Amino acid sequence: xxxxxxxxxxxxxxxxxxxxxxxxxxxxxxTDINLDGAKENVEDIGAGDAATVxxxxxxxxxAVRKYAAxxxxxxxxxxxxxxxxxxxNFLQMDRPPFHETDPDDWQKILAPNLFGTLNCCHSVLxxxxxxxxxxxxxxxxxxxxxGKANWAIYCVPKAxxxxxxxxxxxxxxxxxxxxxxxxxxxxxWRAGEAWDVEIVDYHQG
Ligand SMILES: NC(=O)c1ccc[n+]([C@@H]2O[C@H](COP(=O)([O-])OP(=O)(O)OC[C@H]3O[C@@H](n4cnc5c(N)ncnc54)[C@H](O)[C@@H]3O)[C@@H](O)[C@H]2O)c1
Numbered sequence: 544x545x546x547x548x549x550x551x552x553x554x555x556x557x558x559x560x561x562x563x564x565x566x567x568x569x570x571x572x573x574t575d576i577n578l579d580g581a582k583e584n585v586e587d588i589g590a591g592d593a594a595t596v597x598x599x600x601x602x603x604x605x606a607v608r609k610y611a612a613x614x615x616x617x618x619x620x621x622x623x624x625x626x627x628x629x630x631x632n633f634l635q636m637d638r639p640p641f642h643e644t645d646p647d648d649w650q651k652i653l654a655p656n657l658f659g660t661l662n663c664c665h666s667v668l669x670x671x672x673x674x675x676x677x678x679x680x681x682x683x684x685x686x687x688x689x690g691k692a693n694w695a696i697y698c699v700p701k702a703x704x705x706x707x708x709x710x711x712x713x714x715x716x717x718x719x720x721x722x723x724x725x726x727x728x729x730x731x732w733r734a735g736e737a738w739d740v741e742i743v744d745y746h747q748g
Contacts, residue, residue, distance in 0.1 A: 544568060544569065544570045545568070545569050545570070545622040545623070546569065546570045546571075546572060546614070546618045546620075546621055546622050546623070547561075547564055547569055547570070547571050547572070547621075547622060547623035547624070547625060548571075548572045548574065548611070548614060548621050548623070548624050548625070548663075548667065549561060549571060549572065549573050549574065549625045549627060550574050550575065550599070550601050550625070550626050550627050550628035550659065550663055551575060551626075551627030551628035551629065551630070551682075552573030552574050552575040552577075552580070552581035552584060552596065552627075553575045553577040553578075553579075553580025553581045553583070553584060554575075554580075554627055554630070556627055556682070557573060557581075557584060557625070557627050558584040558587060558588060560625065561573060561584065561585075561588060561590065561594065562588040565588065565590055565593045565594065569593070569622075569623075570593055570594070570595075570618070571590065571593065571594045571595075572594070572595050572597070572614055573585060573594060573595070573596045573597075574596075574597050574598070574599035574601075574610065574628075575598070575599070575628065576598060576599070576600050576628075578596065578597075578598040581596045582596050597610065601626075601628045601629075601655055601658075601659030601660075601662055601663055602654040602655055602658055602659055602662065603662075604658075604662040604665070604666070607662045607663055607666045608662075608665075608666040610666075611663075611666040611667045611670065612666075612670075615667075615670035619674070620670050620671065620673070620674035620676065620677070621667050621670050621671065621677065622676065622677060622678065623677065623678045623679070623680070624663060624664070624667045624671075624677070624678075624679045624680070625679075625680045625682075626659065626660045626663050626664070626679070626680070626681045626682060626704075627682045628655050628656075628659045629652075629655040629656030629657075629659055629660070629682070629700070630655075630656070631652065631694070631697045633648070633651035633652055634652060634694070634696065634697060635648065638693040638694065639693065640692070640693055641693075641695040641696075644695070644696060648696070649696050652696045652697055652700065653696065653699065653700050656697070656700035656701065656704070657699075657700035657703045657704065660681055660700075660704050660707065661707065664679060664681075664707070664711065667679070668711075668715070668720070671715075671718070671720050672715075672718045672720070675718055675719050675720075676719055676720070677718075677719075677720040677721075678720070678721045678722075678723070679708075679711065679720070679721070679722045679723070680722075680723050680724070680725060681704050681707070681708050681722070681723070681724045681725075682704070682724075682725065682726075683701050683704045683705050683708070683724040683725065683726045684697070684698075684701040684726045685726045686698045686701055687700070687701025687702040687703075687704060687705050687726065688701075688702070688705060688726070690702075701726075704724060705724055708722050708723065708724035
């Protein structure tokens with residue numbers, strides 16, 4: 544049974560993606576700092592034995608590495624990694640222009656979005672490379688492509704995720720590993736077909 548590891552497991556995006564993958568015979572490993580939210584998602588979709596739920600802070604690279612190693616050991620490898628954790632919920636609600644933002648707040652957005660994605664890719668990829676097989680999907684945002692006034696601290700990590708994705712594509716094709724980014728939060732996500740839709744989305748920008 545193929546295995547997909549998700550971060551941001553309490554989000555609606557992961558709930559629906561997990562629902563679709565389970566219907567296609569996948570096992571899903573949901574992780575989040577919000578363990579109760581991820582558990583609710585698993586209950587909502589009636590995942591039963593097809594899902595596991597664990598608390599994981601993606602900004603803690605030691606914890607991420609340990610979790611990925613355990614998952615790979617149990618399953619043989621990790622077939623897919625979907626980096627969803629992050630978002631913009633920690634941004635100040637009044638969203639001032641960049642020069643008025645408080646540098647003490649930057650890490651709240653940069654750490655889960657950018658370093659979380661780096662940590663998870665870095666921890667999972669050795670297992671995929673060893674297996675010569677795998678797919679990574681990184682949640683970017685249109686703001687990471689074009690920028691948006693008063694959203695600099697969210698645009699920056701999302702731009703980094705786009706560049707990371709492009710770079711990993713170039714590095715990992717030789718290992719038969721696909722890496723995609725997406726920014727539209729709407730999806731018809733079917734394993735196999737949908738990965739191609741992701742790539743088309745990416746190039747159409
Ligand atoms: N909502 C949108 O319109 C939109 C548009 C484009 C891209 N995105 C991206 O899609 C993804 C999901 O967005 P969403 O709106 O559903 O946000 P969300 O806040 O519902 O989901 C983000 C998840 O990340 C988790 N999280 C935060 N910090 C974490 C950490 N340190 N470790 C582990 N988990 C952590 C949260 O608990 C939450 O479950 C995000 O990456 C977001 O940037 C969202």
